[in-house]
Amino acid sequence: MASASEQGGITQSSPGLFDISLIVNGAPQAVRVPARRLLSDCLRHDLRLTGTHVGCEHGVCGACTVLVDGVSVRSCLMLAVTADGARITTVEGLTEPDGTLSAVQQAFADCHGLQCGFCTPGFLTTITAGLAENPDPSPDQAREIIGGNLCRCTGYQNIVQAVLRAAELRREAGLKREAGLTREAGLTPEAGP
Amino acid sequence: MLASTGPDGKVLAGGQSLVPLLNMRLATPEHIVDINRLTELAYVSVADGQVMIGALARHAQVLADPVVAAAQPLIAQALRLVAHPVIRNRGTTVGSIVHADPSGEMTAVLALLGGTVLLASTGGERSVSAEDFFLGPLESDVRPDELATQVSLPVLGARAGCAFAEVSRRNGDYAVCGVAAMVELDGGGGISRARAAYLSVAGTPLIADLTEACGAGAGADLAAAGRLAMARVSPGSDIHATAAYRRHLAGVLTERALAGALAHAKGRSDG
Numbered sequence: 439m440a441s442a443s444e445q446g447g448i449t450q451s452s453p454g455l456f457d458i459s460l461i462v463n464g465a466p467q468a469v470r471v472p473a474r475r476l477l478s479d480c481l482r483h484d485l486r487l488t489g490t491h492v493g494c495e496h497g498v499c500g501a502c503t504v505l506v507d508g509v510s511v512r513s514c515l516m517l518a519v520t521a522d523g524a525r526i527t528t529v530e531g532l533t534e535p536d537g538t539l540s541a542v543q544q545a546f547a548d549c550h551g552l553q554c555g556f557c558t559p560g561f562l563t564t565i566t567a568g569l570a571e572n573p574d575p576s577p578d579q580a581r582e583i584i585g586g587n588l589c590r591c592t593g594y595q596n597i598v599q600a601v602l603r604a605a606e607l608r609r610e611a612g613l614k615r616e617a618g619l620t621r622e623a624g625l626t627p628e629a630g631p
Numbered sequence: 632m633l634a635s636t637g638p639d640g641k642v643l644a645g646g647q648s649l650v651p652l653l654n655m656r657l658a659t660p661e662h663i664v665d666i667n668r669l670t671e672l673a674y675v676s677v678a679d680g681q682v683m684i685g686a687l688a689r690h691a692q693v694l695a696d697p698v699v700a701a702a703q704p705l706i707a708q709a710l711r712l713v714a715h716p717v718i719r720n721r722g723t724t725v726g727s728i729v730h731a732d733p734s735g736e737m738t739a740v741l742a743l744l745g746g747t748v749l750l751a752s753t754g755g756e757r758s759v760s761a762e763d764f765f766l767g768p769l770e771s772d773v774r775p776d777e778l779a780t781q782v783s784l785p786v787l788g789a790r791a792g793c794a795f796a797e798v799s800r801r802n803g804d805y806a807v808c809g810v811a812a813m814v815e816l817d818g819g820g821g822i823s824r825a826r827a828a829y830l831s832v833a834g835t836p837l838i839a840d841l842t843e844a845c846g847a848g849a850g851a852d853l854a855a856a857g858r859l860a861m862a863r864v865s866p867g868s869d870i871h872a873t874a875a876y877r878r879h880l881a882g883v884l885t886e887r888a889l890a891g892a893l894a895h896a897k898g899r900s901d902g
């Protein structure tokens with residue numbers, strides 16, 4: 439599995455400090471961090487991307503989940519230096535450049551999938567990766583996708599609904615895109631599946 | 632590298648156990664040797680009757696491998712119970728065995744199957760069998776200058792079946808008690824061998840031979856095996872469960888895992 443991390447050129451600038459480069463939400467970033475800096479702290483403090491929340495700092499709550507080369511990981515359990523060269527997507531990067539909400543974000547709004555919102559960034563990133571892997575989850579599979587994230591407010595029912603709704607929105611968007619493409623290419627769209 | 636960092640060096644693999652210990656200040660190693668760039672160790676393969684798992688193979692990668700699932704189904708049965716998908720994306724299977732958590736599913740799998748761990752240092756390589764590998768809770772036979780490079784687990788025999796049963800407080804949590812069972816059938820559909828490994832009831836994975844308790848012939852007495860298991864374990868109490876509850880679970884889960892393993896074995900020899 440080749441990843442962007444092989445391109446990272448990590449250097450030690452002074453004792454205990456390392457120069458790393460990350461691509462965060464599409465933008466290249468050069469950061470100088472101590473060896474022990476967590477990726478979560480690097481994102482929040484060094485890069486001021488405070489959308490990533492930190493609840494427990496030992497892997498249990500899921501609030502800090504981000505995508506590293508497209509894979510969901512706990513940013514509180516990864517050292518920033520380990521992420522050198524990787525493509526990181528935080529909750530800030532889920533929104534389209536024009537501000538349109540992603541399917542998962544829209545589904546949370548539609549289904550009232552949040553109350554205080556503390557847990558929400560972790561759910562959004564986790565579900566984004568979960569639907570990329572399984573675009574058509576059953577209600578049980580939706581629960582499996584979010585099984586590692588804690589929420590103190592909602593009681594989870596609306597979050598499960600939001601996973602299913604997001605899958606629906608993604609399918610609709612996919613169909614529209616396909617229809618658009620086939621029309622552009624001058625082909626007659628075939629009957630749907 | 633590990634040779635030069637001395638006794639205060641620690642290997643960092645998936646970080647799903649080590650980084651929480653660092654964050655909680657329970658571990659304060661002087662040096663951390665990150666092996667995440669050794670991508671040549673991110674392999675799983677099956678050859679010569681062994682499933683081989685490299686040090687950088689993540690739980691998720693091992694779990695998704697169809698060749699591994701066919702060769703030794705107990706591995707996937709166990710990995711599905713290890714934490715949550717997001718933890719499994721980073722945590723390594725070899726790391727979880729080296730970590731030697733008495734509640735770790737893969738420690739029980741190594742012990743039940745009689746696998747081996749390959750260790751490398753600048754001084755050379757050595758191979759340690761499962762029975763010698765676990766020294767105590769969170770303590771395995773890995774010296775500070777050694778890297779565990781691979782774990783090997785034998786494939787499942789033709790007339791054998793396996794199953795994993797556990798109870799945890801919430802889906803994905805560490806098990807309050809867990810049982811991995813394996814049975815082998817004789818030609819007539821009776822049990823010729825039955826063994827189980829227990830997690831969360833002792834400092835290291837506990838193995839029980841349940842062949843005699845099950846009895847020979849087709850009408851296996853799984854309840855008797857459950858009673859034997861309850862007599863064999865001597866679990867402790869903690870904030871998650873009392874010793875009596877864990878002992879009770881050991882009995883119930885033994886029956887459940889044996890029934891699953893028996894059905895699995897019958898399905899495989901019929902199929």
Ligand SMILES: Cc1cc2nc3c(=O)[nH]c(=O)nc-3n(C[C@H](O)[C@H](O)[C@H](O)COP(=O)(O)OP(=O)(O)OC[C@H]3O[C@@H](n4cnc5c(N)ncnc54)[C@H](O)[C@@H]3O)c2cc1C
Pocket residue numbers: 496497498641642643644645646647648649650651686712713714715718721722723724725726727728729730732734735736737773777778779780803804805806
């Ligand atoms: C919320 C949560 C829930 C979890 N639930 C479970 C569960 O239910 N069951 C379960 O089994 N596990 C569970 N885990 C732990 C998870 O499986 C870890 O991935 C695993 O225990 C350690 O693997 P790692 O690669 O992350 O190792 P690390 O955290 O990187 O290392 C752990 C220890 O092993 C040493 N080590 C690791 N690899 C090597 C190597 N190749 N050579 C020498 N030393 C090495 C390290 O030095 C360290 O001491 C959970 C973790 C979290 C955060």
Ligand code: FES
Pocket residue numbers: 491492493494495496497498499500501502503512513514515
């Ligand atoms: S802050 Fe990382 S899992 Fe809770």
Ligand code: FES
Pocket residue numbers: 551552553554555556557558588589590591592
């Ligand atoms: S909305 Fe408050 S913790 Fe989930």
